[in-house]
Amino acid sequence: MGCCESSFWKEPLLRKDQRHGMNHPRPSNGTATAGAAVGDGGDEAWGVGKLRHKRLANLIGYCCDGDERLLVAEYMPNDTLAKHLFHWENQTIEWAMRLRVALYIAEALDYCSTEGRPLYHDLNAYRVLFDENGDPRLSCFGLMKNSRDGKSYSTNLAYTPPEYLRNGRVTPESVVFSFGTVLLDLLSGKHIPPSHALDMIRGKNINILMDSHLEGNFSTEEATVVFDLASRCLQSEPRERPNTKELVATLAPLQNKPDVPSYAMLGIPKQEEAPPTPQHPLSPMGDACSRMDLTAIHQILVMTHYKDDEGTNELSFQEWTQQMRDMLEARKRGDLAFRDKEFKNAIDCYSQFINVGTMVSPTVFARRSLCYLLCDQPDAALRDAMQAQCVLPDWSTAFYMQAVALAKLDMHKDAADMLNEATTLEEKKQRGGRGP
Numbered sequence: 001m002g003c004c005e006s007s008f009w010k011e012p013l014l015r016k017d018q019r020h021g022m023n024h025p026r027p028s029n030g031t032a033t034a035g036a037a038v039g040d041g042g043d044e045a046w047g048v049g050k051l052r053h054k055r056l057a058n059l060i061g062y063c064c065d066g067d068e069r070l071l072v073a074e075y076m077p078n079d080t081l082a083k084h085l086f087h088w089e090n091q092t093i094e095w096a097m098r099l100r101v102a103l104y105i106a107e108a109l110d111y112c113s114t115e116g117r118p119l120y121h122d123l124n125a126y127r128v129l130f131d132e133n134g135d136p137r138l139s140c141f142g143l144m145k146n147s148r149d150g151k152s153y154s155t156n157l158a159y160t161p162p163e164y165l166r167n168g169r170v171t172p173e174s175v176v177f178s179f180g181t182v183l184l185d186l187l188s189g190k191h192i193p194p195s196h197a198l199d200m201i202r203g204k205n206i207n208i209l210m211d212s213h214l215e216g217n218f219s220t221e222e223a224t225v226v227f228d229l230a231s232r233c234l235q236s237e238p239r240e241r242p243n244t245k246e247l248v249a250t251l252a253p254l255q256n257k258p259d260v261p262s263y264a265m266l267g268i269p270k271q272e273e274a275p276p277t278p279q280h281p282l283s284p285m286g287d288a289c290s291r292m293d294l295t296a297i298h299q300i301l302v303m304t305h306y307k308d309d310e311g312t313n314e315l316s317f318q319e320w321t322q323q324m325r326d327m328l329e330a331r332k333r334g335d336l337a338f339r340d341k342e343f344k345n346a347i348d349c350y351s352q353f354i355n356v357g358t359m360v361s362p363t364v365f366a367r368r369s370l371c372y373l374l375c376d377q378p379d380a381a382l383r384d385a386m387q388a389q390c391v392l393p394d395w396s397t398a399f400y401m402q403a404v405a406l407a408k409l410d411m412h413k414d415a416a417d418m419l420n421e422a423t424t425l426e427e428k429k430q431r432g433g434r435g436p
Contacts, residue, residue: 044144044145045059045062045071045144046062047117048117048140048143048144049061049062049379050115050379051111051112051115051117051140051143052379052409053107053108053111053112054135054137055104055105055107055108055111055136055137055138056108056111056112056137056138056139056140057073057074057076057129057131057137057138057139057140058073058074058140058409059071059072059073059140060072060073060074060379060382060383060409061382061383061386062383071140071141071144073139073140073141074131074137074411076129076130076131076132076137076139077130077131077132078129078130078131078132078134078266078268079129079130080125080126080127080128080129080130081101081125081126081128081129081130081136081182081185081186082124082125082126082128082185084130084266085125085185085186085189086125086185086189086190086191090267091267092189092211092213092214093186093265093266094214094217094265095214095217095218095219095222096255096256096257096260096265097262097265097266098186098187099222099226099251099254099255099256100136100255100257100262100265101128101136101186102182102183102186102226102251103248103251103252103254103255104135104136104137104138105128105136105138105179105182106179106244106247106248106251107248108137108138109138109175109179109244109247110244110245110247110248112143113172113243113244117143118172118175118244119143119145119170119171119172119174119175120138120142120143120170120175120178121142121143121144121145121170122142122178123142123175123178123179123181123182124159124178124181124182124185125182125185125191127139127141127142128182130262130266130268132413133261133262133263134261134262134263134264134265134266134268135262136262145170159178159181159191159193159194161173161174161177161178161238162177162236163238171238172243172244173238173239173241174238176233176241176242176243176244176247177194177233177234177238177241179233179247180194180229180230180231180232180233180234180241181194181234183226183229183230183233184197184209184230184234186226187209187210187211187223187226187227187230188209188210188211189211189212189213189214190211192209194234197209197230197234198231198234201227201230201231206220206223206224206227209227210223219256222254222256225250225254226251226254229242229247229250229251233247282423283423283426284296284300285297285300285396285397285400285422285426286400286419286422286423286426288300289400289401289403289404289419289422290419292404292407292408294370294373294374294404297370297400297401297404298338298341298370298374301338301363301366301367301370301397302338302339304363304397305363306361306363308362308363308392308395308397309361309362309363323356324359326356327352327353327356327359328353328359330349330350330352330353330356331349331350331353331361331364333345333349334346334348334349334350334352334353334364334367334368335367337349338350338367338371343370343371343374343375344371344375346367346368346371347368347371347372347375350364350367350368350371351368354368360391361391362388362389362391362392362395362397362398363388365384365385365387365388365391365398366384366385366388366397366398366401368384369381369382369384369385369388369401369405370401372384373404373405373408378405378408378409379405379409381401381404381405381408382402382405382406382409384401385398385399385401385402385405386398386402388401389402394425394429395425396422396423396425396426396429397422399418399419399421399422399425400418400419400422402418403415403416403418403419403422406418
């Protein structure tokens with residue numbers, strides 16, 4: 001927890017969704033993040049972290065501190081579907097936007113299923129988040145079974161898949177059932193128990209179920225298609241429910257405002273443009289990072305060597321054990337491989353050094369971060385750059401490496417913010433001052 005806090009924010013957490021163990025921090029440097037506490041799910045987090053899709057609020061980090069485990073995901077600044085549907089203040093979600101939400105979440109589920117992650121725990125309107133453009137995204141936290149409360153379904157039992165009540169197991173068909181409850185939320189603007197809704201659908205009382213705030217502003221034909229899909233999702237027999245590809249195929253033709261941006265339909269301000277690259281002259285490292293020139297970054301890290309590590313480790317005579325000598329030998333092999341551009345070998349050697357844990361070297365994390373970038377693993381590169389910042393919170397190189405990794409992950413606004421922060425820290429150091 002402390003590591004993540006030093007990496008991402010210096011102000012208290014803004015709010016916490018008690019229902020799902022989610023923390024929403026205010027980043028100190030603009031980096032978009034959110035956190036959730038989990039159980040011992042390191043391997044699972046690693047698997048979820050490999051997922052990358054524009055319909056997901058992607059996982060970008062996993063930190064451990066004693067018994068605490070914290071997931072770090074992209075921060076979604078425009079609240080949840082529950083807020084926009086059930087607790088709106090100025091305007092409700094228009095019909096076209098509701099159809100877009102349904103499609104985007106279906107696409108997220110289909111992507112996860114295709115990538116071998118078909119199980120999603122406790123899918124509901126609180127798991128659907130809106131990004132800076134107003135586009136709906138599915139929280140990656142639901143892909144983790146080790147939630148804080150240890151339950152797969154924390155909602156009222158009336159909304160829980162019937163097979164889960166029988167055997168306590170989540171299946172891909174259970175996820176589709178939960179998607180059906182989200183469709184009901186979108187149609188009605190209320191949280192209606194599935195059994196009650198199915199009775200009304202069978203009785204052709206669709207208009208009674210529809211959100212009264214949409215009166216006269218929706219297509220009855222489109223609503224009928226969505227109600228029919230919801231009914232199929234909510235069948236008591238799992239095998240009678242559609243799969244995720246059928247969800248997408250049914251919802252895609254209903255999109256009637258494809259050219260209207262989501263922020264306009266939600267009535268939220270347009271996203272801010274990414275801050276410009278600093279106008280003052282950049283340092284060689286800043287220039288290389290702004291150009292995404294990995295070769296130049298490599299040359300700089302080789303030349304800098306370990307001079308920035310001074311003072312991070314002070315070892316007593318008693319600590320010079322055989323294990324310590326082996327660890328330093330692993331680092332030396334990593335340095336030689338790094339110098340010779342044998343980046344996969346460097347990753348292995350640096351990992352041996354890091355895993356011993358007796359010494360902590362921000363330079364090793366920065367070097368391994370670059371190795372991961374050169375091996376097309378930007379997620380791992382970002383994690384290492386974050387770890388380097390944990391060790392030296394005001395080290396500009398850690399920020400520079402995060403900027404490059406974020407850009408590789410197509411998080412360009414966050415990358416620009418991080419580049420600006422790195423430049424500021426570097427200038428303060430050159431002036432003899434201290435970073436924030």
